[in-house]
Structure formats: C-alpha cells, structure tokens
Amino acid sequence: MKKFLLFLLVLVMSVSIFAKTQVVFWHYWDGENGRKLDSLVKDFNSVHPDIEVKAVFIPGSDLMTKIQTSVLSGQTPDMAISDIISVPLVIDTGKVIDLMPFVKRDKYDLSDFYESTLVYGKVGGKLFTIPVSSSNLALFWNKDLFKKAGLDPERPPRTWDELVQYGKTIKEKTGKFGYELYLDGGEGTTWQWQIFLWQAGGEFLDPNKGYRTATFNSKAAVKALQFWVDLTNTYKISPIASWGLFSRGEAAMVMDGSWMTQFFPAQVDFELGSAIFPYPSDGKPATNMGGEQIFIFDTSKEREEACWQFIQWFTSTKVQVDWDKATGFIPVKQSVAKDPSYNAYIKNTNRLLLPFIEAQQYAHARPPIKEYSQVSDIVARAIISAVYKRGTPQEVLNDAAKQVNALLGKE
Numbered sequence: 001m002k003k004f005l006l007f008l009l010v011l012v013m014s015v016s017i018f019a020k021t022q023v024v025f026w027h028y029w030d031g032e033n034g035r036k037l038d039s040l041v042k043d044f045n046s047v048h049p050d051i052e053v054k055a056v057f058i059p060g061s062d063l064m065t066k067i068q069t070s071v072l073s074g075q076t077p078d079m080a081i082s083d084i085i086s087v088p089l090v091i092d093t094g095k096v097i098d099l100m101p102f103v104k105r106d107k108y109d110l111s112d113f114y115e116s117t118l119v120y121g122k123v124g125g126k127l128f129t130i131p132v133s134s135s136n137l138a139l140f141w142n143k144d145l146f147k148k149a150g151l152d153p154e155r156p157p158r159t160w161d162e163l164v165q166y167g168k169t170i171k172e173k174t175g176k177f178g179y180e181l182y183l184d185g186g187e188g189t190t191w192q193w194q195i196f197l198w199q200a201g202g203e204f205l206d207p208n209k210g211y212r213t214a215t216f217n218s219k220a221a222v223k224a225l226q227f228w229v230d231l232t233n234t235y236k237i238s239p240i241a242s243w244g245l246f247s248r249g250e251a252a253m254v255m256d257g258s259w260m261t262q263f264f265p266a267q268v269d270f271e272l273g274s275a276i277f278p279y280p281s282d283g284k285p286a287t288n289m290g291g292e293q294i295f296i297f298d299t300s301k302e303r304e305e306a307c308w309q310f311i312q313w314f315t316s317t318k319v320q321v322d323w324d325k326a327t328g329f330i331p332v333k334q335s336v337a338k339d340p341s342y343n344a345y346i347k348n349t350n351r352l353l354l355p356f357i358e359a360q361q362y363a364h365a366r367p368p369i370k371e372y373s374q375v376s377d378i379v380a381r382a383i384i385s386a387v388y389k390r391g392t393p394q395e396v397l398n399d400a401a402k403q404v405n406a407l408l409g410k411e
Contacts, residue, residue, distance in 0.1 A: 022051075025080065026058050028081070029081075051306045060083075083292060084289070084291055114131075117134060132293060136257070136287040139253060141274075142252045144270040144271055167252070177237060180238065180239070184243050186380050187373070188243075205369070214408075217400070229393060239251070255277055261350055274353075289365060294311055321339050
C-alpha cells in the first residue's frame with residue numbers, strides 16, 4: 001500500500017512538472033539591469049507555478065541578427081525585447097502575434113501608457129509590441145561654470161534665446177564653450193536635432209502619409225537647423241568638435257540622455273544640474289525617446305498565453321515602479337510617474353532624473369519605419385553640411401528630402 005501511495009505521489013509530481021509551460025525570453029539587458037530582470041523573472045515564476053520563464057541574455061549588437069536568423073530557421077524564442085528603432089523590422093518578419101485580442105479580452109489598460117510609446121507597435125488596428133522601458137533627452141549644466149560666469153547656478157536657460165545669452169556670457173567670462181552639440185554624425189546628430197525640429201513645430205516624416213514622405217525641410221525645420229548653424233558659426237558658443245567637451249568641463253551645457261544621471265556624477269568633478277531642454281519662446285517643449293518594447297512570437301496557444309501572462313505582470317504599475325527604481329529607466333506609464341513611492345525614491349536618490357520624468361509627457365516617437373536608420377544617416381549628413389556651411393539649411397534639407405522620398409518610394 002505504501003509503495004502504491006508513493007507511486008501515486010511521484011506520478012502526481014511528474015504530471016505537475018510536465019504541466020508547467022516553459023517559455024524562453026531573449027533580452028539584452030546586462031549589468032544591474034540584467035540582474036534586476038533575473039530577480040523579477042524569479043518572482044514571476046514563484047507566483048505562477050504553472051509557468052516558467054527562462055530569461056536568456058543576448059548581446060545588444062547581436063540580438064536583432066539572432067532574431068532574424070531564428071525566424072528563418074523556424075526556431076524563435078517565445079518572446080523577446082527590441083530597441084524601439086528595430087521594432088518595425090521585428091514586425092516585418094511576420095512572426096510576431098497581434099496582442100489586441102489579449103488586450104480586449106483582459107481589458108488591459110493601454111490608456112495608462114504615454115501615447116508616444118505605443119506608436120511603434122501599432123499597425124492599423126493591431127498592436128504587436130508593448131513598451132517596457134524608456135529614456136529621453138534633457139539639458140545638463142555645469143553649476144561651477146555658471147558660478148564663475150556670474151550666472152545663477154540654480155537657474156538654467158528656459159528658451160533658445162536664453163541658451164544663447166547664457167552661452168555668450170560663459171564664453172566671455174570663463175573662456176569655455178557655452179553649449180555642446182553632437183556633431184559626430186549618424187543617429188546621434190539626428191536624434192538631438194529632431195528635438196529642435198519638434199520644438200519649432202515641425203515634423204520629421206509625415207505621420208498622415210504613413211511616415212513615407214519627408215517633412216524635415218519645412219519652415220520649422222529650416223529654423224531649427226539655422227539655429228544650429230548660428231550656435232556654431234554666428235554666436236560661436238558651440239564648437240565643431242568631437243563629443244565629450246561637457247564631461248571634461250570644457251562646455252557648460254549639453255543635451256544628453258536620462259541614463260547619464262547615473263553616469264555623469266561618477267565621471268565629472270563639478271556640480272551638475274538637469275532641466276527640460278530650452279525651447280523657442282514661440283515654440284513648445286519636446287524631447288526624443290529611446291527604450292525597449294516586448295513582443296510574442298507565433299508559437300503555440302499555450303506558450304503565447306504564458307508569455308502574455310508575463311507581459312501583463314511585468315508591465316503592471318507595481319512591477320514597473322520596482323523596475324524603474326532599480327534601472328533608472330523613465331516610466332512608460334503615467335501611473336508609475338505619479339506613484340508616490342516612485343517619486344519619493346527619485347527625490348531621495350536621483351533628483352537629476354526628475355526633469356526627464358516630467359519631460360516624458362512631451363516625448364515624440366521617431367518614425368516607426370524599417371528604413372529609419374537610412375533616413376537618419378541622410379539627415380545627419382545634411383545637418384553636418386549646413387554646420388560646415390556647404391549649403392544653406394533650406395538647400396541641404398531639400399536635397400536630403402529628395403533622397404529620403406526616393407528611398408521611401410515617393411519619387
């Protein structure tokens with residue numbers, strides 16, 4: 001009898017083990033971010049005994065290639081993340097599932113997400129990705145240089161005009177540059193310039209035409225690029241130089257990412273300030289957005305359901321508060337940004353991050369198209385050409401627009 005009962009116990013345990021749905025989750029978060037993810041996955045698995053999520057680290061430089069290779073071989077993971085710029089390429093594989101049926105079934109609240117974060121995953125009435133992390137850009141300033149220049153170290157510039165005035169004063173009084181632009185080319189240059197474009201009221205590509213037509217040669221765009229030309233050539237408060245002057249104390253102000261609130265304090269030997277980036281007196285605040293989104297591959301109903309259960313849990317306000325506290329990511333949900341415990345934590349541990357959190361409401365999404373990297377390179381070359389006076393802002397932007405329209409099939 002005892003042997004029979006023991007047999008039944010083993011049988012039940014075996015059935016329980018085999019009943020567990022195992023899913024593989026590819027990501028590229030390393031360091032503290034990776035360790036926090038592993039901890040959260042462990043927490044999820046402990047409260048979902050019928051599901052086992054296995055997080056697998058893939059280096060960021062390899063992740064998209066591995067995803068594309070896995071699609072071709074028919075051996076995809078169950079779910080994965082991607083940088084927002086790569087999301088259109090992921091969707092283009094045709095191997096990720098529409099999440100809207102889950103959203104509707106479970107009354108999952110998409111309205112809590114900042115609208116700009118949802119742009120990447122939406123195609124028509126379908127939704128293929130969910131935001132899980134975000135970052136954006138704002139102003140950093142060197143309070144020590146402000147003091148030496150006789151400026152109030154607690155009051156950053158709030159408009160483009162003030163940025164110029166502060167820059168002139170700093171250069172005159174200290175010999176240092178007022179503001180550092182990213183002029184190394186590529187996406188770094190385009191990413192920063194887009195903020196000036198949006199602040200002036202322009203658009204990068206026409207959202208009403210499926211982001212297939214260039215609009216970065218508009219009147220607002222010319223104004224934004226002319227400002228860069230003036231900063232470097234007229235006011236001469238921004239050097240045409242390789243990136244890194246601000247961190248060395250050679251420039252008093254810079255636009256940089258929310259992630260630098262963790263790194264700058266350890267890198268610089270001066271007191272830092274951060275603020276929403278200055279905008280034109282007749283314009284509006286804006287910032288650009290980075291981050292990651294999560295998606296589910298077409299596998300089986302059982303595994304897709306298990307992945308959705310994880311996504312619901314991972315994107316819940318409680319877990320996202322924990323995630324953002326540990327990683328320094330900017331909230332993708334309004335409820336997280338307003339959470340009292342989150343705000344108290346940030347105020348006590350990383351006050352430099354506060355302007356980035358506030359700026360998220362003004363964040364714009366880069367065009368969600370698979371050709372974005374090529375478009376960005378074309379625009380960056382135009383920006384650099386204007387700064388080097390190889391053509392007027394209107395001329396170089398018109399030329400870039402022709403190239404982009406041809407690339408996107410509009411000419």
